[in-house]
Amino acid sequence: MSESLVQARGLTKKFGDFTAVDAVDFDIQPGEAFGFLGPNGAGKTSTMKMITTVSPITEGKMTVFGLDPASQGREIRSRLGVVPQEDNLDLELTVAENLYIYGRYHDMKKPEIMPRIDELLEFAQLTERRESRVEPLSGGMKRRLTIARALINDPDLIILDEPTTGLDPQARHLLWDRLYRLKREGATLVITTHYMDEAEQLCDRLVVMDQGKIVAEGSPRDLITRYATKEVVELRFGEEVKDQAVLQMAGLAERSEVLADRVLLYTEDSEQTQDGLNQKGIHPEQVLVRRSTLEDVFLRLTGRGLID
Protein backbone atom coordinates (compact mmCIF):
# COMPACT_ATOMS: atom_id res chain seq x y z
CA MET A 1 0.00 0.00 0.00
CA SER A 2 1.29 3.49 -0.83
CA GLU A 3 1.49 6.29 1.69
CA SER A 4 -1.50 8.16 0.27
CA LEU A 5 -4.06 9.16 2.87
CA VAL A 6 -6.78 8.68 0.31
CA GLN A 7 -6.46 6.54 -2.77
CA ALA A 8 -9.30 6.23 -5.26
CA ARG A 9 -9.40 4.07 -8.38
CA GLY A 10 -12.41 4.06 -10.67
CA LEU A 11 -14.44 5.59 -7.85
CA THR A 12 -18.06 5.83 -8.95
CA LYS A 13 -21.29 7.04 -7.37
CA LYS A 14 -24.66 6.47 -9.00
CA PHE A 15 -28.07 7.62 -7.89
CA GLY A 16 -30.42 5.44 -9.92
CA ASP A 17 -29.64 6.17 -13.56
CA PHE A 18 -27.69 9.30 -12.76
CA THR A 19 -23.92 8.99 -12.43
CA ALA A 20 -22.74 11.68 -10.03
CA VAL A 21 -19.11 10.54 -9.89
CA ASP A 22 -17.83 8.70 -12.92
CA ALA A 23 -14.80 6.44 -12.39
CA VAL A 24 -12.36 8.96 -10.92
CA ASP A 25 -8.80 8.26 -9.78
CA PHE A 26 -6.91 10.41 -7.30
CA ASP A 27 -4.34 10.21 -4.52
CA ILE A 28 -4.15 12.59 -1.59
CA GLN A 29 -0.76 12.81 0.11
CA PRO A 30 -0.07 13.70 3.74
CA GLY A 31 0.58 17.39 4.32
CA GLU A 32 -0.88 18.71 1.09
CA ALA A 33 -3.87 20.90 0.40
CA PHE A 34 -5.77 19.03 -2.27
CA GLY A 35 -8.60 20.66 -4.18
CA PHE A 36 -11.60 19.57 -6.15
CA LEU A 37 -12.51 22.43 -8.47
CA GLY A 38 -15.67 22.35 -10.52
CA PRO A 39 -19.09 23.92 -10.98
CA ASN A 40 -22.10 22.97 -8.88
CA GLY A 41 -23.20 19.46 -9.75
CA ALA A 42 -19.76 18.30 -10.89
CA GLY A 43 -19.73 15.51 -8.29
CA LYS A 44 -17.47 17.16 -5.71
CA THR A 45 -19.79 16.81 -2.73
CA SER A 46 -20.63 13.21 -3.64
CA THR A 47 -16.91 12.46 -3.68
CA MET A 48 -16.48 14.11 -0.26
CA LYS A 49 -19.35 12.08 1.15
CA MET A 50 -17.73 8.88 -0.01
CA ILE A 51 -14.43 9.89 1.61
CA THR A 52 -16.20 10.68 4.88
CA THR A 53 -17.87 7.25 4.63
CA VAL A 54 -21.39 8.65 4.89
CA SER A 55 -22.19 7.71 1.31
CA PRO A 56 -21.59 4.14 0.12
CA ILE A 57 -19.42 3.64 -2.97
CA THR A 58 -21.30 2.31 -6.00
CA GLU A 59 -18.31 1.01 -7.96
CA GLY A 60 -14.53 1.18 -7.90
CA LYS A 61 -12.14 1.16 -4.98
CA MET A 62 -11.09 3.63 -2.36
CA THR A 63 -9.05 3.49 0.80
CA VAL A 64 -8.85 6.20 3.44
CA PHE A 65 -5.84 5.88 5.79
CA GLY A 66 -5.46 2.48 4.10
CA LEU A 67 -8.83 1.44 5.55
CA ASP A 68 -12.01 0.31 3.83
CA PRO A 69 -14.87 2.87 4.09
CA ALA A 70 -17.56 0.18 3.91
CA SER A 71 -16.35 -1.91 6.84
CA GLN A 72 -14.11 0.49 8.80
CA GLY A 73 -16.11 3.70 8.53
CA ARG A 74 -16.14 4.41 12.23
CA GLU A 75 -12.39 4.10 12.49
CA ILE A 76 -11.92 6.35 9.47
CA ARG A 77 -14.31 8.98 10.83
CA SER A 78 -12.52 9.04 14.17
CA ARG A 79 -9.48 10.46 12.31
CA LEU A 80 -11.36 12.92 10.08
CA GLY A 81 -12.49 16.50 10.56
CA VAL A 82 -15.46 17.32 8.38
CA VAL A 83 -16.70 20.79 7.48
CA PRO A 84 -19.93 20.31 5.55
CA GLN A 85 -21.26 22.63 2.88
CA GLU A 86 -24.19 23.64 5.05
CA ASP A 87 -23.62 24.55 8.67
CA ASN A 88 -25.19 22.02 10.99
CA LEU A 89 -24.23 23.45 14.35
CA ASP A 90 -26.46 22.78 17.32
CA LEU A 91 -28.28 26.10 17.63
CA GLU A 92 -29.54 25.33 21.12
CA LEU A 93 -26.03 25.02 22.52
CA THR A 94 -23.40 27.63 23.17
CA VAL A 95 -20.26 28.03 21.08
CA ALA A 96 -18.14 26.09 23.60
CA GLU A 97 -20.77 23.39 24.06
CA ASN A 98 -20.85 22.73 20.32
CA LEU A 99 -17.16 21.91 20.52
CA TYR A 100 -17.62 19.92 23.70
CA ILE A 101 -20.26 17.52 22.37
CA TYR A 102 -18.18 16.72 19.29
CA GLY A 103 -15.26 15.98 21.60
CA ARG A 104 -17.55 13.56 23.42
CA TYR A 105 -18.68 11.99 20.14
CA HIS A 106 -14.98 11.40 19.49
CA ASP A 107 -14.60 9.58 22.79
CA MET A 108 -12.58 12.33 24.46
CA LYS A 109 -12.74 12.95 28.19
CA LYS A 110 -13.59 16.27 29.74
CA PRO A 111 -10.02 17.05 30.92
CA GLU A 112 -8.80 16.50 27.35
CA ILE A 113 -11.57 18.50 25.75
CA MET A 114 -11.47 21.65 27.88
CA PRO A 115 -7.95 22.85 26.97
CA ARG A 116 -8.61 21.91 23.35
CA ILE A 117 -11.70 24.15 23.37
CA ASP A 118 -9.58 27.09 24.59
CA GLU A 119 -7.08 26.54 21.78
CA LEU A 120 -9.71 26.16 19.09
CA LEU A 121 -11.70 29.21 20.15
CA GLU A 122 -8.49 31.17 20.01
CA PHE A 123 -7.79 29.77 16.55
CA ALA A 124 -11.30 30.55 15.33
CA GLN A 125 -11.20 34.00 16.93
CA LEU A 126 -14.31 33.23 18.94
CA THR A 127 -12.91 33.35 22.46
CA GLU A 128 -15.14 36.28 23.35
CA ARG A 129 -18.18 34.38 22.09
CA ARG A 130 -17.45 31.30 24.14
CA GLU A 131 -20.65 31.37 26.18
CA SER A 132 -22.93 32.89 23.58
CA ARG A 133 -25.50 30.88 21.72
CA VAL A 134 -24.84 29.95 18.12
CA GLU A 135 -27.98 31.35 16.56
CA PRO A 136 -27.06 35.07 16.61
CA LEU A 137 -23.53 34.55 15.25
CA SER A 138 -22.68 35.90 11.80
CA GLY A 139 -22.23 33.54 8.84
CA GLY A 140 -18.45 33.88 9.01
CA MET A 141 -18.39 33.11 12.74
CA LYS A 142 -20.58 30.04 12.26
CA ARG A 143 -18.24 28.78 9.56
CA ARG A 144 -15.21 29.30 11.77
CA LEU A 145 -16.96 27.51 14.60
CA THR A 146 -17.79 24.63 12.25
CA ILE A 147 -14.11 24.43 11.31
CA ALA A 148 -13.06 24.55 14.96
CA ARG A 149 -15.54 21.77 15.69
CA ALA A 150 -14.01 19.67 12.91
CA LEU A 151 -10.60 20.07 14.56
CA ILE A 152 -11.62 18.95 18.05
CA ASN A 153 -10.24 15.42 17.57
CA ASP A 154 -6.95 16.67 16.05
CA PRO A 155 -7.79 14.99 12.72
CA ASP A 156 -5.26 13.51 10.29
CA LEU A 157 -7.35 14.74 7.36
CA ILE A 158 -9.59 17.81 7.21
CA ILE A 159 -12.37 17.87 4.65
CA LEU A 160 -13.86 21.22 3.69
CA ASP A 161 -16.83 21.21 1.33
CA GLU A 162 -17.27 24.67 -0.22
CA PRO A 163 -15.85 26.38 2.89
CA THR A 164 -16.56 29.98 1.88
CA THR A 165 -19.74 29.72 -0.17
CA GLY A 166 -22.21 32.34 0.96
CA LEU A 167 -19.71 34.47 2.90
CA ASP A 168 -18.96 38.12 2.24
CA PRO A 169 -15.44 38.97 0.98
CA GLN A 170 -14.12 40.05 4.36
CA ALA A 171 -15.31 36.88 6.07
CA ARG A 172 -13.83 34.82 3.24
CA HIS A 173 -10.41 36.38 3.67
CA LEU A 174 -10.47 35.80 7.39
CA LEU A 175 -11.37 32.17 6.78
CA TRP A 176 -8.65 31.72 4.18
CA ASP A 177 -6.18 33.15 6.66
CA ARG A 178 -7.21 30.47 9.18
CA LEU A 179 -6.90 27.72 6.58
CA TYR A 180 -3.43 28.99 5.62
CA ARG A 181 -2.43 28.66 9.22
CA LEU A 182 -3.61 25.05 9.28
CA LYS A 183 -1.59 24.42 6.13
CA ARG A 184 1.53 25.92 7.66
CA GLU A 185 1.11 23.67 10.65
CA GLY A 186 1.26 20.70 8.34
CA ALA A 187 -2.40 19.68 8.21
CA THR A 188 -3.72 17.74 5.23
CA LEU A 189 -6.66 19.58 3.70
CA VAL A 190 -9.17 18.46 1.11
CA ILE A 191 -11.13 21.39 -0.27
CA THR A 192 -13.95 21.49 -2.76
CA THR A 193 -14.79 24.79 -4.34
CA HIS A 194 -16.30 26.39 -7.37
CA TYR A 195 -14.29 29.57 -6.76
CA MET A 196 -11.14 29.60 -8.84
CA ASP A 197 -9.47 32.19 -6.61
CA GLU A 198 -10.02 29.97 -3.58
CA ALA A 199 -8.50 26.99 -5.36
CA GLU A 200 -5.57 29.09 -6.57
CA GLN A 201 -4.84 30.50 -3.15
CA LEU A 202 -5.27 27.43 -1.01
CA CYS A 203 -4.50 24.34 -3.04
CA ASP A 204 -1.08 22.81 -3.64
CA ARG A 205 -2.62 20.40 -6.08
CA LEU A 206 -6.06 20.05 -7.51
CA VAL A 207 -8.25 18.13 -9.86
CA VAL A 208 -10.74 19.84 -12.13
CA MET A 209 -14.09 18.05 -12.14
CA ASP A 210 -16.88 18.34 -14.64
CA GLN A 211 -19.97 16.17 -14.96
CA GLY A 212 -18.61 13.52 -12.61
CA LYS A 213 -15.27 13.18 -14.33
CA ILE A 214 -11.79 14.49 -13.58
CA VAL A 215 -10.72 16.47 -16.64
CA ALA A 216 -7.32 17.69 -15.45
CA GLU A 217 -4.93 17.42 -12.53
CA GLY A 218 -1.95 19.43 -11.31
CA SER A 219 -0.86 22.43 -9.30
CA PRO A 220 -2.74 25.68 -10.07
CA ARG A 221 0.37 27.11 -11.82
CA ASP A 222 0.84 23.91 -13.71
CA LEU A 223 -2.70 23.83 -15.00
CA ILE A 224 -2.59 27.45 -16.10
CA THR A 225 0.66 26.89 -17.99
CA ARG A 226 -0.66 23.75 -19.57
CA TYR A 227 -4.14 24.88 -20.54
CA ALA A 228 -3.96 28.65 -20.80
CA THR A 229 -1.49 31.33 -21.81
CA LYS A 230 0.30 33.79 -19.60
CA GLU A 231 -2.10 36.61 -20.30
CA VAL A 232 -5.61 37.20 -21.48
CA VAL A 233 -6.89 40.22 -23.39
CA GLU A 234 -10.61 40.66 -22.76
CA LEU A 235 -12.49 42.69 -25.35
CA ARG A 236 -16.02 44.06 -25.38
CA PHE A 237 -17.73 45.12 -28.56
CA GLY A 238 -20.97 46.68 -29.60
CA GLU A 239 -23.35 43.95 -30.74
CA GLU A 240 -23.36 44.94 -34.42
CA VAL A 241 -19.57 44.93 -34.95
CA LYS A 242 -18.64 41.94 -32.82
CA ASP A 243 -18.97 39.19 -35.45
CA GLN A 244 -17.05 41.19 -38.03
CA ALA A 245 -14.28 41.96 -35.51
CA VAL A 246 -13.94 38.29 -34.52
CA LEU A 247 -13.36 37.33 -38.15
CA GLN A 248 -10.57 39.88 -38.45
CA MET A 249 -8.76 38.71 -35.32
CA ALA A 250 -7.33 35.49 -36.72
CA GLY A 251 -3.65 35.11 -35.88
CA LEU A 252 -3.53 37.81 -33.21
CA ALA A 253 -3.50 35.37 -30.32
CA GLU A 254 -2.75 31.73 -29.71
CA ARG A 255 -6.37 30.99 -29.02
CA SER A 256 -9.61 32.88 -28.63
CA GLU A 257 -12.93 32.29 -26.92
CA VAL A 258 -16.05 34.11 -28.03
CA LEU A 259 -18.42 34.47 -25.10
CA ALA A 260 -21.86 36.05 -25.05
CA ASP A 261 -20.62 39.36 -23.62
CA ARG A 262 -16.95 39.42 -24.52
CA VAL A 263 -14.10 37.96 -26.55
CA LEU A 264 -11.06 36.46 -24.80
CA LEU A 265 -7.71 36.42 -26.53
CA TYR A 266 -5.14 34.07 -24.99
CA THR A 267 -1.65 35.34 -25.60
CA GLU A 268 1.90 35.17 -24.28
CA ASP A 269 2.43 38.86 -25.06
CA SER A 270 -0.50 41.16 -24.58
CA GLU A 271 1.22 44.25 -25.98
CA GLN A 272 1.92 42.55 -29.24
CA THR A 273 -1.70 41.40 -29.40
CA GLN A 274 -2.95 44.91 -28.72
CA ASP A 275 -0.66 46.35 -31.37
CA GLY A 276 -2.06 43.79 -33.78
CA LEU A 277 -5.60 44.92 -32.99
CA ASN A 278 -4.65 48.53 -33.73
CA GLN A 279 -2.96 47.66 -36.98
CA LYS A 280 -6.05 45.82 -38.18
CA GLY A 281 -8.19 48.78 -37.17
CA ILE A 282 -10.20 46.84 -34.57
CA HIS A 283 -11.41 49.16 -31.86
CA PRO A 284 -13.26 47.42 -29.03
CA GLU A 285 -15.40 49.44 -26.60
CA GLN A 286 -13.37 48.09 -23.71
CA VAL A 287 -10.03 46.33 -23.34
CA LEU A 288 -8.86 44.55 -20.20
CA VAL A 289 -5.56 42.75 -19.83
CA ARG A 290 -5.19 40.22 -17.04
CA ARG A 291 -3.20 37.10 -16.21
CA SER A 292 -4.78 33.71 -16.83
CA THR A 293 -6.63 32.01 -14.01
CA LEU A 294 -8.12 28.62 -13.31
CA GLU A 295 -11.36 29.99 -14.72
CA ASP A 296 -9.64 30.07 -18.11
CA VAL A 297 -8.39 26.55 -17.59
CA PHE A 298 -11.90 25.42 -16.88
CA LEU A 299 -13.27 27.27 -19.87
CA ARG A 300 -10.65 25.65 -22.10
CA LEU A 301 -11.35 22.17 -20.76
CA THR A 302 -15.12 22.25 -20.75
CA GLY A 303 -16.20 25.15 -22.93
CA ARG A 304 -18.16 26.54 -19.98
CA GLY A 305 -17.64 28.88 -17.04
CA LEU A 306 -17.37 27.77 -13.42
CA ILE A 307 -20.24 29.85 -12.19
CA ASP A 308 -23.30 29.95 -14.38
Add this chain to the structure above:
Amino acid sequence: MTALSRSFRYAESEVMAYRRTWRGTVITSFVNPVLFLAALGFGLGQFIDGGSEANLSVPFVTFVASGLMAANAMQNGAGDGSFPVMAGLIWRKNFHGTITTPLGPADIIWGRLIWGVGRLGFTLIVFAVIAVVFDALEIGPALLAIPPAILTGIAFTSVITAWTLTQDDGRSLSTMFRFAIVPLFLFSGTFFPISELPEWLEPVAYLTPLFHGVELVRKIALPDADATIVTSLPMWVHFGYLLVMATAGIYLSVKLLDGRVRE
Protein backbone atom coordinates in the same frame (compact mmCIF):
# COMPACT_ATOMS: atom_id res chain seq x y z
CA MET B 1 -16.51 2.80 22.05
CA THR B 2 -19.24 0.23 22.48
CA ALA B 3 -22.64 0.78 20.88
CA LEU B 4 -24.08 1.54 24.30
CA SER B 5 -21.51 4.18 25.18
CA ARG B 6 -21.95 5.80 21.76
CA SER B 7 -25.69 6.07 22.38
CA PHE B 8 -25.02 7.60 25.77
CA ARG B 9 -22.70 10.13 24.14
CA TYR B 10 -25.54 11.21 21.92
CA ALA B 11 -27.96 11.33 24.86
CA GLU B 12 -25.45 13.61 26.61
CA SER B 13 -25.85 16.23 23.92
CA GLU B 14 -29.63 16.09 24.37
CA VAL B 15 -29.25 16.62 28.10
CA MET B 16 -26.97 19.57 27.41
CA ALA B 17 -29.51 21.13 25.05
CA TYR B 18 -32.35 20.46 27.52
CA ARG B 19 -30.60 22.57 30.14
CA ARG B 20 -31.32 25.49 27.83
CA THR B 21 -34.73 24.50 26.52
CA TRP B 22 -36.52 22.95 29.49
CA ARG B 23 -38.53 26.10 30.14
CA GLY B 24 -40.35 25.61 26.86
CA THR B 25 -41.43 22.11 27.89
CA VAL B 26 -42.78 22.95 31.34
CA ILE B 27 -46.29 23.67 30.11
CA THR B 28 -46.81 20.52 28.05
CA SER B 29 -44.95 18.19 30.39
CA PHE B 30 -46.01 19.40 33.82
CA VAL B 31 -48.71 22.05 33.77
CA ASN B 32 -51.16 20.61 31.22
CA PRO B 33 -51.48 17.17 32.85
CA VAL B 34 -52.14 18.79 36.20
CA LEU B 35 -54.74 21.10 34.65
CA PHE B 36 -56.49 18.10 33.13
CA LEU B 37 -56.37 16.34 36.46
CA ALA B 38 -57.82 19.37 38.25
CA ALA B 39 -60.52 20.24 35.71
CA LEU B 40 -61.70 16.78 34.78
CA GLY B 41 -60.69 14.73 37.80
CA PHE B 42 -61.78 17.10 40.54
CA GLY B 43 -64.16 19.42 38.72
CA LEU B 44 -66.12 17.06 36.57
CA GLY B 45 -65.61 14.30 39.12
CA GLN B 46 -67.77 16.18 41.63
CA PHE B 47 -70.77 15.72 39.39
CA ILE B 48 -70.03 12.16 38.43
CA ASP B 49 -69.23 10.78 41.87
CA GLY B 50 -72.21 12.54 43.44
CA GLY B 51 -74.68 11.38 40.77
CA SER B 52 -77.03 8.54 41.44
CA GLU B 53 -75.71 6.62 38.46
CA ALA B 54 -72.08 6.69 39.50
CA ASN B 55 -70.75 3.39 38.26
CA LEU B 56 -67.01 3.45 38.93
CA SER B 57 -65.74 1.66 42.00
CA VAL B 58 -63.10 4.34 42.62
CA PRO B 59 -63.41 8.15 42.75
CA PHE B 60 -63.41 9.65 39.26
CA VAL B 61 -60.22 11.62 39.98
CA THR B 62 -58.38 8.36 40.72
CA PHE B 63 -59.62 6.91 37.47
CA VAL B 64 -58.48 9.95 35.49
CA ALA B 65 -55.12 10.27 37.28
CA SER B 66 -54.17 6.69 36.41
CA GLY B 67 -55.24 7.16 32.81
CA LEU B 68 -53.39 10.47 32.52
CA MET B 69 -50.11 8.84 33.44
CA ALA B 70 -50.24 6.87 30.20
CA ALA B 71 -51.81 9.66 28.13
CA ASN B 72 -49.21 12.13 29.38
CA ALA B 73 -46.44 9.67 28.46
CA MET B 74 -47.96 9.34 24.99
CA GLN B 75 -48.03 13.08 24.43
CA ASN B 76 -44.47 13.61 25.59
CA GLY B 77 -43.28 10.55 23.72
CA ALA B 78 -44.98 11.70 20.51
CA GLY B 79 -43.50 15.15 20.95
CA ASP B 80 -40.02 13.66 21.30
CA GLY B 81 -40.41 11.60 18.15
CA SER B 82 -41.66 14.39 15.91
CA PHE B 83 -40.38 17.99 15.95
CA PRO B 84 -36.87 17.33 17.30
CA VAL B 85 -36.42 14.58 14.70
CA MET B 86 -37.55 16.89 11.89
CA ALA B 87 -35.11 19.50 13.22
CA GLY B 88 -32.19 17.06 13.25
CA LEU B 89 -33.01 15.77 9.79
CA ILE B 90 -34.18 18.84 7.85
CA TRP B 91 -34.35 22.10 9.78
CA ARG B 92 -30.98 22.13 11.51
CA LYS B 93 -29.38 19.04 10.01
CA ASN B 94 -27.61 18.07 13.23
CA PHE B 95 -27.96 14.40 12.33
CA HIS B 96 -25.97 14.95 9.16
CA GLY B 97 -23.11 16.38 11.20
CA THR B 98 -23.23 13.71 13.87
CA ILE B 99 -22.75 10.88 11.39
CA THR B 100 -19.43 12.36 10.24
CA THR B 101 -18.08 11.51 13.71
CA PRO B 102 -17.67 7.94 14.98
CA LEU B 103 -21.39 7.96 15.82
CA GLY B 104 -23.85 6.44 13.33
CA PRO B 105 -27.61 6.55 12.69
CA ALA B 106 -28.34 3.73 15.17
CA ASP B 107 -26.48 5.63 17.90
CA ILE B 108 -28.64 8.69 17.25
CA ILE B 109 -31.89 6.69 17.51
CA TRP B 110 -30.83 4.82 20.65
CA GLY B 111 -29.37 7.95 22.20
CA ARG B 112 -32.64 9.77 21.67
CA LEU B 113 -34.51 6.88 23.30
CA ILE B 114 -32.19 6.80 26.29
CA TRP B 115 -32.78 10.49 26.71
CA GLY B 116 -36.52 9.94 26.16
CA VAL B 117 -36.67 7.38 28.97
CA GLY B 118 -34.95 9.79 31.35
CA ARG B 119 -37.19 12.68 30.47
CA LEU B 120 -40.38 10.59 30.64
CA GLY B 121 -39.27 9.18 33.97
CA PHE B 122 -38.77 12.62 35.41
CA THR B 123 -42.04 13.97 33.99
CA LEU B 124 -44.00 11.00 35.32
CA ILE B 125 -42.47 11.13 38.78
CA VAL B 126 -43.52 14.76 39.06
CA PHE B 127 -47.04 13.92 37.92
CA ALA B 128 -47.31 10.90 40.22
CA VAL B 129 -46.19 12.92 43.21
CA ILE B 130 -48.79 15.61 42.48
CA ALA B 131 -51.49 12.95 42.10
CA VAL B 132 -50.45 11.43 45.43
CA VAL B 133 -50.42 14.80 47.17
CA PHE B 134 -53.98 15.40 45.97
CA ASP B 135 -54.97 11.98 47.21
CA ALA B 136 -55.83 10.74 43.75
CA LEU B 137 -53.33 7.86 43.79
CA GLU B 138 -51.42 5.86 46.38
CA ILE B 139 -47.69 6.31 46.37
CA GLY B 140 -46.53 2.69 46.04
CA PRO B 141 -48.67 1.59 43.08
CA ALA B 142 -48.28 5.03 41.47
CA LEU B 143 -44.51 4.64 41.37
CA LEU B 144 -44.80 1.05 40.15
CA ALA B 145 -46.94 2.31 37.28
CA ILE B 146 -44.18 4.60 36.01
CA PRO B 147 -42.21 1.94 34.09
CA PRO B 148 -45.25 0.81 32.06
CA ALA B 149 -46.08 4.45 31.42
CA ILE B 150 -42.52 4.98 30.17
CA LEU B 151 -42.93 1.97 27.88
CA THR B 152 -46.09 3.59 26.51
CA GLY B 153 -44.22 6.82 25.84
CA ILE B 154 -41.27 5.06 24.18
CA ALA B 155 -43.60 3.00 21.97
CA PHE B 156 -44.98 6.30 20.67
CA THR B 157 -41.58 7.99 20.40
CA SER B 158 -40.16 5.19 18.29
CA VAL B 159 -43.11 4.74 15.92
CA ILE B 160 -43.53 8.49 15.44
CA THR B 161 -39.79 8.92 14.93
CA ALA B 162 -40.00 6.35 12.13
CA TRP B 163 -42.98 8.11 10.60
CA THR B 164 -41.36 11.56 10.89
CA LEU B 165 -38.32 10.18 9.05
CA THR B 166 -40.58 9.59 6.04
CA GLN B 167 -41.78 13.24 6.03
CA ASP B 168 -40.24 16.33 4.50
CA ASP B 169 -41.76 19.23 6.40
CA GLY B 170 -43.39 20.23 9.66
CA ARG B 171 -46.96 20.66 8.46
CA SER B 172 -47.60 16.93 8.43
CA LEU B 173 -46.44 16.75 12.05
CA SER B 174 -49.15 19.14 13.25
CA THR B 175 -51.68 17.16 11.23
CA MET B 176 -50.54 13.97 12.89
CA PHE B 177 -51.06 15.48 16.33
CA ARG B 178 -54.50 16.78 15.39
CA PHE B 179 -55.80 13.61 13.78
CA ALA B 180 -53.97 10.87 15.68
CA ILE B 181 -52.72 11.98 19.07
CA VAL B 182 -55.67 14.13 20.15
CA PRO B 183 -58.33 11.49 19.29
CA LEU B 184 -56.27 8.82 21.03
CA PHE B 185 -55.94 11.09 24.05
CA LEU B 186 -59.72 11.51 24.24
CA PHE B 187 -61.04 8.07 23.28
CA SER B 188 -58.60 5.49 24.65
CA GLY B 189 -60.10 5.13 28.09
CA THR B 190 -58.22 7.95 29.80
CA PHE B 191 -61.34 9.85 30.86
CA PHE B 192 -64.05 7.18 30.67
CA PRO B 193 -64.05 3.38 30.33
CA ILE B 194 -64.14 2.34 26.70
CA SER B 195 -67.22 0.26 27.48
CA GLU B 196 -69.01 3.61 27.33
CA LEU B 197 -68.09 3.99 23.66
CA PRO B 198 -70.71 3.15 21.01
CA GLU B 199 -70.67 -0.58 20.47
CA TRP B 200 -69.13 -0.43 16.99
CA LEU B 201 -66.27 1.77 18.22
CA GLU B 202 -65.25 -0.41 21.15
CA PRO B 203 -63.31 -3.01 19.11
CA VAL B 204 -61.49 -0.15 17.39
CA ALA B 205 -60.32 1.11 20.76
CA TYR B 206 -58.88 -2.33 21.52
CA LEU B 207 -56.59 -1.96 18.54
CA THR B 208 -55.20 1.43 19.48
CA PRO B 209 -51.92 1.72 21.38
CA LEU B 210 -52.93 4.22 24.03
CA PHE B 211 -55.75 1.93 25.17
CA HIS B 212 -53.14 -0.71 26.02
CA GLY B 213 -50.96 1.86 27.73
CA VAL B 214 -53.85 3.16 29.83
CA GLU B 215 -55.01 -0.34 30.75
CA LEU B 216 -51.55 -1.54 31.72
CA VAL B 217 -50.81 1.54 33.82
CA ARG B 218 -54.23 1.41 35.45
CA LYS B 219 -54.01 -2.27 36.35
CA ILE B 220 -50.74 -1.56 38.14
CA ALA B 221 -51.58 1.83 39.64
CA LEU B 222 -54.95 0.59 40.91
CA PRO B 223 -54.28 -3.00 42.05
CA ASP B 224 -57.85 -3.46 43.31
CA ALA B 225 -59.47 -2.28 40.07
CA ASP B 226 -62.61 -4.19 39.17
CA ALA B 227 -64.60 -4.61 35.96
CA THR B 228 -66.10 -1.12 36.26
CA ILE B 229 -62.62 0.34 35.71
CA VAL B 230 -60.54 -2.02 33.58
CA THR B 231 -61.15 -4.75 31.00
CA SER B 232 -60.47 -8.38 31.70
CA LEU B 233 -57.58 -8.60 29.21
CA PRO B 234 -54.44 -10.00 30.82
CA MET B 235 -51.59 -7.58 31.40
CA TRP B 236 -49.20 -9.45 29.11
CA VAL B 237 -51.39 -8.55 26.14
CA HIS B 238 -50.94 -4.84 26.82
CA PHE B 239 -47.27 -5.28 27.58
CA GLY B 240 -46.74 -7.38 24.44
CA TYR B 241 -48.57 -4.86 22.26
CA LEU B 242 -46.45 -1.96 23.49
CA LEU B 243 -43.22 -3.94 23.33
CA VAL B 244 -43.84 -5.01 19.74
CA MET B 245 -44.76 -1.44 18.84
CA ALA B 246 -41.59 -0.04 20.42
CA THR B 247 -39.36 -2.70 18.85
CA ALA B 248 -40.83 -2.23 15.38
CA GLY B 249 -40.55 1.54 15.75
CA ILE B 250 -36.89 1.39 16.76
CA TYR B 251 -36.03 -1.04 13.98
CA LEU B 252 -37.74 1.12 11.35
CA SER B 253 -36.29 4.35 12.74
CA VAL B 254 -32.73 3.06 12.42
CA LYS B 255 -33.38 1.83 8.85
CA LEU B 256 -35.09 5.02 7.77
CA LEU B 257 -32.58 7.38 9.34
CA ASP B 258 -29.79 5.43 7.72
CA GLY B 259 -31.53 5.83 4.36
CA ARG B 260 -32.08 9.56 4.87
CA VAL B 261 -28.59 10.57 6.00
CA ARG B 262 -26.34 8.08 4.20
CA GLU B 263 -27.36 8.64 0.60
